[in-house]
Structures are given as C-alpha cells and as structure tokens.
Amino acid sequence: MSGTGPPDEPLPNDDPVAIGPWRRRTRRIAYENPWLRVYHDEVDRPDGSPGIYGVVHFRNTAVVVVAIDGQDRVALVAQHRYTLDERSWELPAGGVPRDEDPLAGAQRELREEAGVEATTWQALGRMHLSNSVTDEVAMLYLATDLRHGEAELEASEADLSLEWIPFDEVIERVMDGRISDALSVIALQRVALSRLTAGSATR
Amino acid sequence: MSGTGPPDEPLPNDDPVAIGPWRRRTRRIAYENPWLRVYHDEVDRPDGSPGIYGVVHFRNTAVVVVAIDGQDRVALVAQHRYTLDERSWELPAGGVPRDEDPLAGAQRELREEAGVEATTWQALGRMHLSNSVTDEVAMLYLATDLRHGEAELEASEADLSLEWIPFDEVIERVMDGRISDALSVIALQRVALSRLTAGSATR
Numbered sequence: 001m002s003g004t005g006p007p008d009e010p011l012p013n014d015d016p017v018a019i020g021p022w023r024r025r026t027r028r029i030a031y032e033n034p035w036l037r038v039y040h041d042e043v044d045r046p047d048g049s050p051g052i053y054g055v056v057h058f059r060n061t062a063v064v065v066v067a068i069d070g071q072d073r074v075a076l077v078a079q080h081r082y083t084l085d086e087r088s089w090e091l092p093a094g095g096v097p098r099d100e101d102p103l104a105g106a107q108r109e110l111r112e113e114a115g116v117e118a119t120t121w122q123a124l125g126r127m128h129l130s131n132s133v134t135d136e137v138a139m140l141y142l143a144t145d146l147r148h149g150e151a152e153l154e155a156s157e158a159d160l161s162l163e164w165i166p167f168d169e170v171i172e173r174v175m176d177g178r179i180s181d182a183l184s185v186i187a188l189q190r191v192a193l194s195r196l197t198a199g200s201a202t203r
Numbered sequence: 204m205s206g207t208g209p210p211d212e213p214l215p216n217d218d219p220v221a222i223g224p225w226r227r228r229t230r231r232i233a234y235e236n237p238w239l240r241v242y243h244d245e246v247d248r249p250d251g252s253p254g255i256y257g258v259v260h261f262r263n264t265a266v267v268v269v270a271i272d273g274q275d276r277v278a279l280v281a282q283h284r285y286t287l288d289e290r291s292w293e294l295p296a297g298g299v300p301r302d303e304d305p306l307a308g309a310q311r312e313l314r315e316e317a318g319v320e321a322t323t324w325q326a327l328g329r330m331h332l333s334n335s336v337t338d339e340v341a342m343l344y345l346a347t348d349l350r351h352g353e354a355e356l357e358a359s360e361a362d363l364s365l366e367w368i369p370f371d372e373v374i375e376r377v378m379d380g381r382i383s384d385a386l387s388v389i390a391l392q393r394v395a396l397s398r399l400t401a402g403s404a405t406r
Contacts, residue, residue: 020283020290021362031233031241033257036336038234038241043285047361054236055286056259058336080223080249083258083338084331087223095335125378127385128287130332130339132298133239133261135286138385158250159224175328175396182330182341182385189392193378196399 012039021046024053035059035095055135060095062138063106064183066124066191067092067114069146073164074188075114076179080159089173090181091188102139110143114162115151118143124190129182140187167191215242224249227256238262238298258338263298265341266309267386269327269394270295270317272349276367277391278317279382283362292376293384294391305342313346317365318354321346327393332385343390370394 012027023044031038039055067075078089092113096105103121111117124140153160165173173179174188215230226247234241242258270278281292295316299308306324314320327343356363368376376382377391 019285019288022283022285031243031257033243033255036257036259038259040234040236045358045361046283047358049358051358052236053285054234054239056239056241056336062333080225081331081334082222082225082246082256083334083336085222088331088334125380125388126383127388128284128291128383129385130265130337131284131286131291131384133259133286134333134337136333155248155250155252155254158248175393177328180329180331181334182332182389185328185330185389186385186392189389189396190378192396193392193399196396 022053030054054133056133058095058134058136059098061098061102061105062093062129062136062183063096063102063109063141064091064093064138064187065106065110065141065143066187067110067116067118067143067146068167068191069116069164071164072167074167074170075110075116076163076165076170077113078161078163079157088181089179091184093181093183103141106139106141106143111149112152112154113157113160115149116143116146117149119145119147124187127183127186138183140183140190142187142191225256233257257336259336261298261337261339262301264301264305264308265296265332265339265386266299266305266312266344267294267296267341267390268309268313268344268346269390270313270319270321270346270349271370271394272319272367274367275370277370277373278313278319279366279368279373280316281364281366282360291384292382294387296384296386306344309342309344309346314352315355315357316360316363318352319346319349320352322348322350327390330386330389341386343386343393345390345394 017024024041026042030040037057041053043053045051081088092110094109096102122142127138129136171192220227227244229245233243240260244256246256248254284291295313297312299305325345330341332339374395
C-alpha cells in the first residue's frame with residue numbers, strides 16, 4: 001500500500017479546513033487500496049462539539065447502463081457479490097477513474113459485460129451514494145440502437161452471467177425486490193417514469 | 204479504536220472461507236469507528252487468480268422516509284454533507300443499529316428531523332448501496348397521516364433545515380438532479396411510479 005496517492009489526491013495535512021458548518025482539525029489516511037481511500041478525521045461538528053468522521057473516498061466514478069434492444073429487452077447481469085455473499089441481478093456497471101470520461105467508461109463496461117455497443121446514449125442523471133459516509137458519485141445512462149458482439153470479462157467477473165429480459169418484467173423485478181442494487185433501481189425506475197410521463201422524466 | 208466488535212461482529216480469523224466463487228484466504232480489520240468497520244481481505248477471485256478485497260462494513264441499516272402531509276407536501280431536509288462539502292436536500296433518513304427494528308428507527312428519525320409522527324407506514328423496499336465495496340442495506344418507507352410536533356436534532360445535524368414541498372415539485376427536483384441522494388431518489392421515484400400505475404408499484 002503506497003503512502004502517496006494519484007496527483008488528484010493530495011496527501012492530507014493538519015491545517016484546519018472549514019467544510020460548511022463543520023471544521024476538520026486533522027486528517028490521516030486510515031486505509032487505502034486501488035479502489036478506496038479511508039480518511040479518519042478529527043472534526044468540530046456543526047454545533048461546535050468535537051467528534052470524529054470516517055470518510056470513504058472512492059477513487060472511481062460508478063457508471064451504470066440501461067441497455068435496451070430492438071425487442072424492448074434489457075441487459076441484466078448476475079454475479080456473486082463478495083461484500084454480501086449473495087448473487088445479485090443488476091444492470092451492467094463498473095468503476096471509471098475520476099479523470100476519465102464517464103460516458104467512455106460506461107461504453108467500455110457495456111461492451112465488456114454485455115458484449116454490445118450502442119449508437120444512442122442518453123444521460124439519466126448523476127447520483128450520490130451513501131453521502132453520510134462516502135463521496136461516491138455515479139453517472140447513469142440509457143443505451144439504445146445496439147450492435148451485438150462478444151463479452152470480455154475481468155478476473156473478478158468470471159462468474160458473471162448475462163440475460164436479456166423484457167423491460168416490463170425487469171420493472172416487476174425492481175418493484176418486488178428481486179433487483180435491489182440501488183443504482184440499477186434508480187436507472188430502471190427513471191426509464192419507467194419517463195415512459196409513463198411521455199418522455200418528460202428523462203430530460 | 205477497539206479491537207473487539209459487538210457480539211454480532213465476530214473478529215476475523217484466518218480460516219479460508221468460500222464466498223460463492225470467491226475464496227477469502229485472510230481477513231484483517233484495517234479501520235473501525237462507531238459507524239464502520241473496514242476489512243482488508245486476501246482472496247482468490249472467481250477465475251482463481253489471487254487478489255485483495257477491501258470491504259466497508261456498515262454497522263447500521265440506513266432508513267429513509269417519504270413523509271407526505273394532508274396537502275400532498277413532502278418533508279425535505281437540507282444539511283451540509285461533510286463527505287462532499289455540499290449542501291444536499293434529502294428525505295429524512297438515518298442509521299439504525301442492525302439489531303434494532305428498522306421501522307422503529309425510521310419513526311425516530313422522522314420525529315427527530317421533521318418533528319412529525321405518522322399513523323400509517325408502508326414499506327417501500329430494501330436496497331443495497333454500492334455492493335461492490337460496502338454491505339450497506341437500506342429500508343425505505345412511506346409515512347402518511349401525520350401529526351406535527353417539534354424536531355430534535357443531533358450534534359451533527361445542527362445546520363439541518365426542513366421544508367414541506369409539494370410532491371410534484373419534489374419529483375421535478377429528482378428528475379432535474381437537484382435531489383441526487385440515491386436513497387431519496389429511489390423512494391420518491393417509487394412513490395411517483397406507484398401513483399402513475401394506480402398503486403401496483405408499491406406492493
């Protein structure tokens with residue numbers, strides 16, 4: 001584990017920093033790996049009382065893609081999630097370095113996990129995940145006009161399986177809890193809302 | 204920082220553990236505070252190759268509440284999010300210890316942040332946030348038939364402000380990105396879908 005981060009992640013120092021009504025008095029790196037850096041901060045809280053704050057910094061931006069083919073089927077991938085010890089059905093997704101274009105990253109993830117390329121891309125929004133603990137940011141996309149090719153999986157994805165499921169059935173799985181990955185749910189609900197309100201919802 | 208966790212969080216040992224197609228060879232606690240524990244694991248990945256995995260374990264279940272009053276207004280709270288250094292408009296939410304009833308926790312958070320109690324509670328689903336890195340689980344609720352009282356804020360929430368905003372305007376803020384907190388977005392989209400599909404969406 002290196003003590004120096006990428007250029008966009010300067011090492012912390014002990015100059016106090018105002019963060020809105022908070023004040024950071026000290027910061028140290030408690031843990032890091034290629035995907036995360038965990039900071040342990042000593043702070044003054046908004047009411048002025050002393051406290052601590054553990055911040056999980058994500059090195060990557062999350063990208064997630066609703067890919068819909070000409071038969072109104074959605075690409076879903078299942079993989080065993082190590083953190084939960086559960087198999088999870090989700091949209092194709094991945095992490096993109098913060099200095100890379102998230103759309104290019106989303107296009108790569110869709111190609112790698114679902115083996116498709118798309119002509120038409122539409123942004124579905126930018127989300128913050130778990131913002132009481134992490135600084136994770138996610139970009140959501142809708143991909144249509146697909147050309148099929150071959151999936152190319154990473155070492156951590158060797159168990160990944162792919163299915164193309166009719167959109168209405170995918171929404172059923174969202175609403176009854178079979179799909180529970182937050183980003184997949186947001187992106188799919190957003191497309192469903194957009195259809196029900198004649199396009200105004202994904203502006 | 205204590206080396207011993209609550210009874211429901213046994214200390215790791217070095218017995219290899221099968222986690223689906225993954226194999227955990229070693230586990231150590233890299234960091235912990237009252238809200239988090241970060242594990243650093245040595246693993247064999249699904250294709251058999253060696254790797255590492257950093258798991259951010261959340262000690263609490265997240266709860267989030269769509270509270271709607273008799274004038275179809277939704278309780279929104281704004282607070283400066285330390286992790287992002289941004290002020291964020293969100294639904295009332297909080298963390299509930301894993302051994303506590305999440306509904307009781309949601310009722311407490313709604314009372315503390317919005318100063319209201321609700322007679323009618325409906326579960327809106329169970330989500331996983333950022334499941335490539337964390338094991339965080341969230342429970343979503345719809346609260347109606349409200350009685351107004353006084354908010355009671357925690358030390359970290361002294362800057363919190365509360366507004367009651369018409370439901371349709373809240374959905375506009377979701378769709379145009381002014382509300383970007385993932386759990387708030389999921390819960391609000393779900394209620395909007397439920398209304399558009401005559402109640403079938405929140406079954």
